[in-house]
Amino acid sequence: MLKTIDRMIAGFRSFKAAYYEQRPERVMTLVEGSQSPEVVLIACSDSRVDPAILTNAEPGELFVVRNVAALVPPFENDGRYHGTSAALEYAVRDLKVSDAVILSHSNCGGVKALVAARNGSVSDRTFINPWMSLMGECATDADPDVVSKESLKRSLANLRTFPFVQAAEAAGYLRLHGWWFDMKAGVLYALNEKTGEFEARA
Amino acid sequence: MLKTIDRMIAGFRSFKAAYYEQRPERVMTLVEGSQSPEVVLIACSDSRVDPAILTNAEPGELFVVRNVAALVPPFENDGRYHGTSAALEYAVRDLKVSDAVILSHSNCGGVKALVAARNGSVSDRTFINPWMSLMGECATDADPDVVSKESLKRSLANLRTFPFVQAAEAAGYLRLHGWWFDMKAGVLYALNEKTGEFEARA
Amino acid sequence: MLKTIDRMIAGFRSFKAAYYEQRPERVMTLVEGSQSPEVVLIACSDSRVDPAILTNAEPGELFVVRNVAALVPPFENDGRYHGTSAALEYAVRDLKVSDAVILSHSNCGGVKALVAARNGSVSDRTFINPWMSLMGECATDADPDVVSKESLKRSLANLRTFPFVQAAEAAGYLRLHGWWFDMKAGVLYALNEKTGEFEARA
Amino acid sequence: MLKTIDRMIAGFRSFKAAYYEQRPERVMTLVEGSQSPEVVLIACSDSRVDPAILTNAEPGELFVVRNVAALVPPFENDGRYHGTSAALEYAVRDLKVSDAVILSHSNCGGVKALVAARNGSVSDRTFINPWMSLMGECATDADPDVVSKESLKRSLANLRTFPFVQAAEAAGYLRLHGWWFDMKAGVLYALNEKTGEFEARA
Structure with missing residues (x-):
């Protein structure tokens, strides 16, 4: 093999x-x-949900950030290393993308790890525990898929704590999207922010 | 359109x-x-170098971290949010990948932005400047492609500051790879760590 | 270029x-x-309707005959060269396929050529005129798409003049399908042989 | 399944x-x-050698004839049904393609069937035997791959019996190519007509 x-x-x-x-x-x-993508996509590192494969993308179309669980941390102006925030800043301020998509998914190993960590079953992780704590209180639910969806809403809220995102969205230059991929059913949902519901899109 | x-x-x-x-x-x-990828890939967010497209990957094969310039920060055990480090920890300790690849590339917009920032032309970026400072002294060269290659070596060195990477590599369970994609020529190079040279692989 | x-x-x-x-x-x-395809597909030579592209096929899946207008001639046992008949015989008797599909399409250049020939505008073709005469009386309609659909029904009827097709269909080993691709709309139709109607399938 | x-x-x-x-x-x-392909391709019906898959083609690029063993019969002006000849005539005279490729291959089931028929093991085929007799004396070799290559040369010779092919080639408008795909090794050969040798191209 x-x-x-x-x-x-x-x-x-x-x-x-x-x-x-x-x-x-x-x-x-x-x-x-140089590149001129229209979309910045924050997606999960999970090997099963590669965004280029999922969206049949071509080179040049998607500026992609991938981390465990597709999380967006809140704005923290402390001069430290913030990989996801740096990528967002570059995408919005320099590349001037028109759409920002956070794409999370069902059956997420990262979320399961978090739920397991909360239950005390994995206690010696240096980085994954603080990182997953970004999910905050939404991580208390027992169902990883519920945690994942609530976490997506929180990441969208965090995205709006960045002044450049706020300004671009307010000016109508940037649209935010929350997508959730049901890996078992093969269905893509989009969050309707008015109702809080996830609606099947494809 | x-x-x-x-x-x-x-x-x-x-x-x-x-x-x-x-x-x-x-x-x-x-x-x-659940997923069981053999490879963790740290790649750049650049829309033109999507790793799944570049390697014709299938779902399940690559656990992917993407940030600006495919940088790996050094080990910092401070309880803060470290997205790249959390992903590495999860990949090595939980998924037990056998190979870690850092893939950077020529014509990198992020590196150009860094070089420009060093020259004072872009001064008001909150996150991208600290993030790119990870490149350290290698960023002083005027040629972005030289900076990118030196930075790749630094990221490999940083990768080895993580205790779990050190241990896995020493035990023969994990191999590290530094790849560099010449976007103009369409050539993939692999760093030979013994000689410090980049050798064409494909 | x-x-x-x-x-x-x-x-x-x-x-x-x-x-x-x-x-x-x-x-x-x-x-x-050796190969063991389940399907023999009779399709048109038209460069725009490649059956492997249209059905996202993989090697080994489709045994394919392609000629102008996806025509099936009637059974003629005269010891001469019959390319389409030979392929059908090999597919049904030797490969024992379970499905035979005739796939024709809208905007067919071959059918247009036939209609033009009927109008006397192209008179010196040695082979294309006899070949297209297989379409018979259905070729009198002025609309090439109507001609194409009627011709598909005739090809299905011709297919049933082959003793080995008759026998395999009667025995329940072989199913016949008439598909028509509307190239402008991007819709695939299947002929319902009971009603004579073309029904959208995808 | x-x-x-x-x-x-x-x-x-x-x-x-x-x-x-x-x-x-x-x-x-x-x-x-309408279509304007540059190439007419005569290929085998074999399910394992689909020309669009083999050449990673896009819609519109290849006008394709497929029959058992990728055979081209000689010019016969008898007013009868000649599917391959009709397609060639349409491609050369109406579409004015610049290249004609005959693509045959190793491990050909049709050629094996012919060799078997020659040995008397399959005697009751109505169409496949006359069709494969197009291979003529080259079919006497015991090695199907030798038969296949010799048959390719004969098909090229037959192609040149068509007046419109002769004229187009003589005028420099049409180039003829004989390609042979070694399915086991995954190598594509092109016939060098000057030497009679098959040379690896890819």
Whole structure:
């Protein structure tokens, strides 16, 4: 059985032949200029929910941040390293994206780990516990999918604590979206922020 | 012209029909169980270098962290929010991946922004400047591609400041890889850590 | 602008890397054994309606005959060269497929050529005129899409003039399908043979 | 296990979402105008060697004829049904393609059937035997791959018996290519007509 690391190299050869040799017109503009994606997507690191695969994306379309559980921390202006915040700032202020999507999902291993940690079953994690504490009180529910959906709402709220997001949304330049992927059913939901309900979109 | 946000929904329908309806055997095991990727990949948020597209990946293969410039911060045990570190910890300790790949690339907008910031041309960024300072002294070079390659070496060094990475690598359970994608030429390089040279792999 | 013939070679490299190097398990069984497709598909040569692209097929799934207008000639036992009949015989008697699909489509250049020939505008074609005469009286309509649908029904009737098709269908081993692709609308129709109506399937 | 016929419908939904909904710009020109492929490809009906999959083709690129063993019969002006000849005539005279490719392959079930028929093991086939007799004397070799390659040369010779092919080739408007796909090794060969040798191309 081929190792994934070797599949990646072979897969790169397939990509290179398809994009650089067969249809160079699909990448040349991107490669010679700079990127101008319309969307910043905050997604989960989970290997099963790759956003480019899920949305059949092409190079150049999505500026993607991926972390465990697709969390957005609140605005903290302390001069420290904030990877997700830096990416958001760059996407909104420099790339001037028109849409910001937070995409979380069912059956999330990260959320399950959090729920397990809350139950004391995994106690010696240095980083994952503080990180998952971003989910806050919504993490108390026993159902990981409920936790995941509530956490998505909290991440949207956190997103709005960034002054540049607030300003861009208020000015009508930026739209925020909360999407939730039901991995078992294969259904994509969008949060209706007016009703608080998740509505099937596809 | 269709907006990217609408293309994403249509793309999801294409994904759903292809994976859930046409070839459910390719996702059912993943969906019913949990993920077991062999690789954690730290990649850049840049829209032009999506790792799933670049490596022709399938769902379940890559646990992916994406941030600006594919940076790994050093180990900091301060109880604060560390998204990249939390993902690494989860990948190595919980998912027990066998390979960790840092993938950076030429023509990186984030690196250019850093070089510009160093030159004083962009001074009011709250997050991107501290984040890019992770690149440290390697950021002084004028050529963004040189900065990007040196930064990759630094990120590999930072990766080895995590006790769980050190232990796993020493025990032979984890291999570290530094890859660099020359976007203009369409060539993938791998860092040879013995020589410090980048060698074309594909 | 790259010539198609060169794109084909580059495209083959992409296929080879993806199937033979990255995911050999998807072709190895096929390559080491023999084919065992479930479906014989009679489709049009038109470059815009490639059946593998239209159905997102994988190697090994479809035994495909393609000729102008997806026509099936009637059974003629004269010892001459009959390409379509030979393929049908091989598919049904040797491969023992369970389904035979005739797939025709709107905006068919071949059908337009036939209608034009009927109007006397193209008179010096040696082969295309006799071939298209297979459409028979249904070719008198002025609307190429009507001609195409009527011709599909005739091809299904011709298919049933082959003794081995008759026998296999009567025995319940072979099902016949008439599909029609509306290229403008992007809709796939299936002929309901009981009502004679084309019903949208996808 | 899903039946192929049902996978085809789901696959069509995936195609439709990807091309008609997500990236309509890739098909709209094709759909609203007429086809203008540069290549006519004569390929085998074998399910394992689909030319669109093998060359990673897009809609509109290849005008494809498929019959058992990718055979081209000689020019016969007898007013009868000649599917392959009709397609060639339409491709060369009406579509004015610049390249004609005959693509045959190793491990061909049709060729094996022919060799078996020659040995008397399958005697009651009405169509496949006359059709495969097109291979003529080259079919006497015991190795199906040798037969397949010699048959490819004969098909190229037959192609040149068509007056419109002769004229187009002589005028420099049409180039002929003989390709042979080694299915086991995953290698594509092109016939060098000057030396008679098959040379690896990819």
